[in-house]
Amino acid sequence: xxxxxxxxxxxxxxxxxxxxxxxxxxxxxxxxxxxxxxxxxxxxxxxxxxxxxxxxxxxxxxxxxxxxxxxxxxxxxxxxxxxxxxxxxxxxxxxxxxxxxxxxxxxxxxxxxxxxxxxxxxxxxxxxxxxxxxxxxxxxxxxxxxxxxxxxxxxxxxxxxxxxxxxxxxxxxxxxxxxxxxxxxxxxxxxxxxxxxxxxxxxxxxxxxxxxxxxxxxxxxxxxxxxxxxxxxxxxxxxxxxxxxxxxxxxxxxxxxxxxxxxxx
Amino acid sequence: xxxxxxxxxxxxxxxxxxxxxxxxxxxxxxxxxxxxxxxxxxxxxxxxxxxxxxxxxxxxxxxxxxxxxxxxxxxxxxxxxxxxxxxxxxxxxxxxxxxxxxxxxxxxxxxxxxxxxxxxxxxxxxxxxxxxxxxxxxxxxxxxxxxxxxxxxxxxxxxxxxxxxxxxxxxxxxxxxxxxxxxxxxxxxxxxxxxxxxxxxxxxxxxxxxxxxxxxxxxxxxxxxxxxxxxxxxxxxxxxxxxxxxxxxxxxxxxxxxxxxxxxxxxxxxxxxxxxxxxxxxxxxxxxxxxxxxxxxxxxxxxxxxxxxxxxxxxxxxxxxxxxxxxxxxxxxxxxxxxxxxxxxxxxxxxxxxxxxxxxxxxxxxxxxxxxxxxxxxxxxxxxxxxxxxxxxxxxxxx
Numbered sequence: 001x002x003x004x005x006x007x008x009x010x011x012x013x014x015x016x017x018x019x020x021x022x023x024x025x026x027x028x029x030x031x032x033x034x035x036x037x038x039x040x041x042x043x044x045x046x047x048x049x050x051x052x053x054x055x056x057x058x059x060x061x062x063x064x065x066x067x068x069x070x071x072x073x074x075x076x077x078x079x080x081x082x083x084x085x086x087x088x089x090x091x092x093x094x095x096x097x098x099x100x101x102x103x104x105x106x107x108x109x110x111x112x113x114x115x116x117x118x119x120x121x122x123x124x125x126x127x128x129x130x131x132x133x134x135x136x137x138x139x140x141x142x143x144x145x146x147x148x149x150x151x152x153x154x155x156x157x158x159x160x161x162x163x164x165x166x167x168x169x170x171x172x173x174x175x176x177x178x179x180x181x182x183x184x185x186x187x188x189x190x191x192x193x194x195x196x197x198x199x200x201x202x203x204x205x206x207x208x209x210x211x212x213x214x215x216x217x218x219x220x221x222x223x224x225x226x227x228x229x230x231x232x233x234x235x236x237x238x239x240x241x242x243x244x245x246x247x248x249x250x251x252x253x254x255x256x257x258x259x260x261x262x263x264x265x
Numbered sequence: 266x267x268x269x270x271x272x273x274x275x276x277x278x279x280x281x282x283x284x285x286x287x288x289x290x291x292x293x294x295x296x297x298x299x300x301x302x303x304x305x306x307x308x309x310x311x312x313x314x315x316x317x318x319x320x321x322x323x324x325x326x327x328x329x330x331x332x333x334x335x336x337x338x339x340x341x342x343x344x345x346x347x348x349x350x351x352x353x354x355x356x357x358x359x360x361x362x363x364x365x366x367x368x369x370x371x372x373x374x375x376x377x378x379x380x381x382x383x384x385x386x387x388x389x390x391x392x393x394x395x396x397x398x399x400x401x402x403x404x405x406x407x408x409x410x411x412x413x414x415x416x417x418x419x420x421x422x423x424x425x426x427x428x429x430x431x432x433x434x435x436x437x438x439x440x441x442x443x444x445x446x447x448x449x450x451x452x453x454x455x456x457x458x459x460x461x462x463x464x465x466x467x468x469x470x471x472x473x474x475x476x477x478x479x480x481x482x483x484x485x486x487x488x489x490x491x492x493x494x495x496x497x498x499x500x501x502x503x504x505x506x507x508x509x510x511x512x513x514x515x516x517x518x519x520x521x522x523x524x525x526x527x528x529x530x531x532x533x534x535x536x537x538x539x540x541x542x543x544x545x546x547x548x549x550x551x552x553x554x555x556x557x558x559x560x561x562x563x564x565x566x567x568x569x570x571x572x573x574x575x576x577x578x579x580x581x582x583x584x585x586x587x588x589x590x591x592x593x594x595x596x597x598x599x600x601x602x603x604x605x606x607x608x609x610x611x612x613x614x615x616x617x618x619x620x621x622x623x624x625x626x627x628x629x630x631x632x633x634x635x636x637x638x639x640x641x642x643x644x645x646x647x648x649x650x651x652x653x654x655x656x657x658x659x660x661x662x663x664x
Contacts, residue, residue: 055563056437056549058444059287065431077561103285103548108562130285130548134275157292157451166288177289181449 002124002149003096004172007046008207008228016264017224018173019044020209021256022100022233024051024067025084026076028245033084036240039253041095044260049127049231052081052101059129061184063234066241078105078114082121089122098125098151098172103136111139119146125172127151133169140169153177154200156192167203173229176200176210184234188213190222197226217262224263232259269515271585276465276552278585284464286551290444293451298466300371305473310366317362318477321395322352324359325481328489328642334612334629341635343628344494345645346482346510349617355647356475356506357388361457363474365392368455375399375454379443381408381436381502382573382620383415384647385459390424400424403442405435408572415651433566436502436576440550460503461580464551468508468580475509482642483513494642496521496631500623501594502538502574504583506646515591524583525627527569528596538567540579541587541594554581570599570655571619573647601626603659606649618647619655 011018021040025033037048053071057064078101085097099118106114106128118126126143128136133152140150149172154163156179166174178193179185193210200208210223211231220230236252243251271278284294304310318324327350331343348356361378368376376398380386386402393400402419406428409416419426432438440463447456461468461475479497486493497514499507501524511522529537537543540555547556549564557565557577569575586592597605602619605626609617617625621644628641635641649656657664 053563055432055565056441058441058550059289059448061445062431069432072563079561104556104558104564105562107547107553108558108560129287130551132284132286132288132291135283135285153288155287155289155292158288159292159295162288162291180289180451182445185449 002147004124007096018046018229020047020229020231021045021236022049023236024053024071025081026071026074027067032248034088035249036252037088039249040256043253043256045256047096049098049100054102061182063184063237067237082117085121085123096124100127103128103130115142118148125149125151164203170206173207173209174204178210178212183212185213194226217259220259221262272469278582281554281581281584282552285548286464289448301466301470322358326350328485331613338632340632341639341641344642348646349648353388353391355384357385360471360474361388361392364457365396373455376457377401377443377446378457379403379439383412387415387418389457390419390422394422402426403429403439405429405439407434460505461508462503471505472508475505476512478509479513493520494640497642498523498624498628499644500525500620502576504580506644510644522592524594525623526596527574528598529568531598536568538569538575539596542596549578552581554578554584573620597623597626616649618649619652621646
């Protein structure tokens with residue numbers, strides 16, 4: 001079993017919702033990655049989503065595209081991402097780590113090898129944006145027995161039949177995409193999100209998180225009334241972009257703490 | 266004749282193709298698939314499509330026997346399928362008419378498209394004007410610079426051209442950006458993909474709309490030459506003109522099918538766009554196919570003198586035709602394509618697109634090694650007016 005269910009149970013007992021920050025491994029640099037992850041945990045992150053850099057991030061807006069490009073410029077590979085998790089695990093064996101990325105780097109490594117490497121490194125969940133369940137059923141079957149969860153997206157346009165299908169396959173948590181658009185967009189409608197989360201929760205066996213376009217503590221707090229987890233990505237990447245490299249961990253930690261305070265208030 | 270019925274219901278051509286997209290696009294793709302399957306079998310839709318192809322596009326396009334060129338090479342006879350004579354100057358219009366007709370029936374008022382050389386962008390802007398629809402074309406900023414004339418043509422036709430600054434600033438990045446637009450505006454927007462790539466049903470649908478090219482050849486060749494050709498040649502970037510002419514010939518097993526990729530500065534140089542010749546399988550833009558990628562699965566930048574072939578992937582059906590050995594794929598480099606371009610200008614009074622010049626160059630390579638009664642049919646997929654600046658620049662001439 002991954003570290004994800006225990007994390008949600010602990011939060012439920014405390015009456016809190018999960019805060020899940022995202023950033024791309026290698027942005028601004030590989031050596032700063034683990035210190036940034038630690039600062040995130042200190043700031044109040046419950047689960048960390050690590051982006052696997054990809055040259056063609058089709059579902060991402062300009063902010064995360066730039067982040068992916070910086071990471072690739074730094075030469076970061078999927079091997080580096082896995083090594084980062086392994087290094088993080090030397091000092092933190094509690095906080096779940098989820099890898100988020102696109103299919104091709106995984107295809108290149110080989111799905112079976114990738115699944116084994118995830119388990120060995122201490123990865124808790126994998127979300128591959130362009131692996132819908134129909135095309136990647138075997139990845140779930142490879143990850144599951146090794147204690148790595150398969151996390152899937154649902155969107156405002158997902159049909160009821162689709163919600164049911166994904167609910168039956170998802171482990172760890174379900175990631176609801178809050179809007180019609182790409183990461184970092186600004187057209188989020190909290191009332192619509194609340195209705196959609198309720199629709200998913202009616203059939204889901206795992207917690208339901210929400211992400212895309214959550215830029216401030218107030219929105220996070222509002223959405224956390226219905227969702228079990230809040231994913232913040234582009235806003236964190238903007239903070240990384242705006243910070244001198246040596247201040248990245250501290251400033252990202254402080255930003256996460258502001259989200260934490262807003263959500264728990 | 267063997268029955269060929271690819272793809273399967275999920276859009277797979279053997280291990281290739283499929284629907285590798287984010288959940289945010291699944292509903293739109295399911296809707297598109299259902300609507301296309303419905304109208305594909307609708308006689309009224311097909312009748313309107315045939316009418317548009319005849320009266321708006323100018324079909325059927327003729328086949329021309331390039332006698333002077335063939336005689337000068339001293340071998341096989343070269344025939345040209347004159348897609349360059351279509352309205353807007355290339356095969357691309359066949360597909361955009363079909364998809365725009367579908368968009369209208371689906372109630373989508375806004376169309377978006379990606380373009381490399383600008384031919385598909387022009388063809389999309391053209392049908393948008395024809396049907397009174399809003400049109401936004403995404404084009405890599407590098408291509409905007411290389412194809413200034415086509416950018417202006419699109420604007421004249423009422424389209425908005427959005428330069429894409431991300432990644433390598435070429436066709437693949439334009440496709441990424443169009444996908445992002447589609448995800449955002451999915452209720453009112455129809456995405457007209459210009460090649461036989463993308464998620465299912467695009468590879469099948471774009472092939473079907475372009476198959477008119479091959480179907481015409483099947484009747485025209487016996488009329489002109491008394492028989493079918495020995496080899497059918499077409500250039501392959503994404504591969505829509507090639508699939509269009511290949512597909513009706515797939516069951517005709519005596520006809521060799523030959524796809525010609527962009528060899529750029531030579532395969533050994535690494536500066537090329539030959540995904541089938543020098544790439545490996547992977548997942549990009551919604552399908553599994555051959556890609557130009559590094560050892561870590563990152564897509565690498567491509568090079569070709571022709572913007573229309575400058576793409577690191579290829580339609581999944583070509584990947585299948587390669588693996589199943591039904592088609593052969595070779596590469597022609599920039600210099601060879603340019604030589605073929607100039608030769609056709611001087612010998613036949615036809616200015617071919619640089620893309621099509623790749624297929625022609627391969628035919629010119631093969632012809633002298635074959636008997637005079639052999640027939641090579643080249644899909645002359647587009648005309649070269651758009652390439653004047655590129656060719657002049659390569660020849661050291663400032664226009």
